[in-house]
Amino acid sequence: MEQKDKNRPILSVSNLTIDYAFYRVGPFSAQHHAAVENVSFKVYPGDCFAIVGESGCGKTSILNAILGFVRPKNGAIFYNEQNLLTMARREFRLYRPEIQPVFQDFHNALNPRFRIIEILKESLRICSRKDISIEELIAVVGLGTDILNYFPHQLSGGQKQRIVIARALIPKPQLLLLDEPVSSLDITVAVQIIKLLKNLRKKENLTFLLVSHNLPIIRLLANRIAIMKNGHIFEEKPTEDLFETPEHPYTRALVNQALISCQSYQ
Amino acid sequence: MKISANHPLAIGCIIIFFIALFVIFGPLFTSYSQHSQNLAISLSSPSIQHPLGTDYYGRDVLTRLIYGGRISLGIAVFSAIIAVLIGTVLGLFTGYYGGFPDLIIMRFVDVMLAFPRLFIVLLIIGLGGSSIPALIWVIALFSWMEIARIVRSEVMSLKNRTYVKSARAQGFSVNRILFRHILPNTINPVIVATVLSISTIILVESGLSFLGLGVQPPNASWGSILNDAKIDPLGTWWLSVPAGFLILFSVIGFNLIADGITEELDPRKN
């Protein structure tokens, strides 16, 4: 399945519209609220593509649609030129391991009743990976074996997020979907996680689709950035271009704000 | 967890402990059989030989309370277990899948809850006869609804937890997600609901037996012993009062335990 062709997008989203229905009185008076409207973008192999926007602008909905958790109203999502939305359930299951999520909410990302070692073993078994031991796996994310017998609530935020990343690597994914991977972490830990992700991308040949509202940190990781607001993507550019020549007023405000807050300490 | 500070749980456990002792080891201390009749001493009031007197057929009331307790509590516990199993499985699947089956099952639950349970059970028992297994099943079949609702609402919130989503994204099967990753996290409210339903079922069974439709002679249950006293409840107080108190205390005991467990499982406490 490995596609080394740099010019063929690994993920291509076109005209995606996601609609949530609210039921006021009964199933007959549904009100619709479009969380994502007519969004298109392409992610090429080896990219780190970031979608930036305020909370509630529809970023997470896009990731959920790619993972098959919500059904979009319109549009298409091509993964390696296969439309994920029209394929049969069984076929979709084959693609599941290749696209793995890392969510923002790492406090809830690990089953609270399992020890770390059980959580990882469970995934190793389901994904039938025999070629890697748990010790090797957690070494990849920079953790020691001492935490294996802990329960999730005994770990710090950074450790939890590393375990989540380790688990996401188990099915040998091609594409990682990162939903605000560092925004609940403080800067020392956030920087370590960013570094880890950067190294992993090189070592494991991964492609990232990243979603966040924190521009300064995104800048360290992403090579393309799309700016999103109220369900629309306004502007999409390589990272440095975006910071130098923001076009849309909202982008400009966002970039300025980020730069101003950075001036507090230079 | 400091159980000692949890008074409801401690008191509830002590009450149920003594009732259980009474029911389990009681036979060691009486020399009568629960069925042996002696019409000569019919309805005699408490005495040394018969600490709680005798009933119409001259049977020792204390002995009958012991064996009756086994039946009352046994019916309650077994019905509650069956009800929990049915309720949990239905709650799990409807909560997880949602959609049309969920709609149908939940409306069915509403309908079941809308019927006055005791009367429906009465009707069925009245038409179909009442052996003890029949009682257990009929009561269970009319007690699972609350549990299904509780489990369903827990599952609906748990299935959106990030760890469940991650498991889905890694291709875990639905059964594995449901039974290994969701079910254990719903267990707290289920335990509380189970204990509570044991106490309601004790009442339902007593009610049925009191009306003469529950446990049939010559077997006894606490409710049927009450039934024996109904011609002259005050005159034959040794039939009505002890049975009444046993029912009262076991219901209070189980309710206290449920209260205590709720408090113990309160995350703010830890």
Add this chain to the structure above:
Amino acid sequence: MPILSIENLSVRTRKFKPASLLEDISFVLNPGETLAVIGESGAGKSTICRAILGILPKSLEIRGCMNYNHSEIEISIGNWDDDRQFTPLRGSEIALIFQDAAGSMNPLRKCGNQIRDIMKTADNHTSITKQSILDFLSQTGFREPDTIYRSYPHQLSGGMAQHVALALALAGQPKILIADEPTSSLDAISKQKYLDRLAIMKKKYDLSLIFITHNLNDALSLSDSILVLYRGRAVEFRKTADLKTSPKHPYTGDLLNLLRSVNQSRMPDEMAENFPVGGNHDSGCPYCQKCSRATALCGKTFPPKTIIEQPYYFCCNYPLEKK
């Protein structure tokens, strides 16, 4: 004369094996100033705010003393288990804002009514007219007080909920406002709006502010003094201007270096990890396993407090020198 001073605050669990959440924390808050508390997640920032209001669970053992001093009211607290001592402080002298603003409000009551509840308590149960609430809302910066008055917490957007939480806190006319990570779920633009309004309100109501955050940029640009926490210990308490130019504690130094490179959008240099110093961070310096200056001494005992100029201090055996 500081409005609030905390001396040697320690919070421990009363379990069989006591664990320490906070150990020997001291700081002062001067009237009209802003104190920022920074530290990683789990460092004990929220525990400090709860301790100040006496709302930590009773299962915790609290030691130390706290002095509150504002015009006539002088309260000093030595026994933290006595709830009555805190009653005059809560809401009317010290108010607290949480990160999860909408979650900290009553979901079943309209915002207007919640404000009325608080104003009533503050004004000793005089009746409050709707008009006075609307006036209050427009004074706290809402352009459409009527809409806010009528909405339920869940109808507010994240940013708006934070603004309403601020108004709710102000309704009790507190002298000290404690904000526990109020902006960490907001994006850059709504965050700036919130911080701007907070600054205006601070001036208008003559507040002293304790601002808890893990965003260093905000802490540096907002505060007059900074308390740096690490694993439940106060490692450095300094004036912000001094801290910026000459951090003493290596942890603070590392934080600032990282911040600088992120701000300049450089990838920070490799940070060395895990220096074996033959000791551990429970008995010794909390930072000893990550500190590049650590020696065996650091692993054994917690370094003594070095006072720079009352009340400012740091705790390190081998402090950084001025560059």
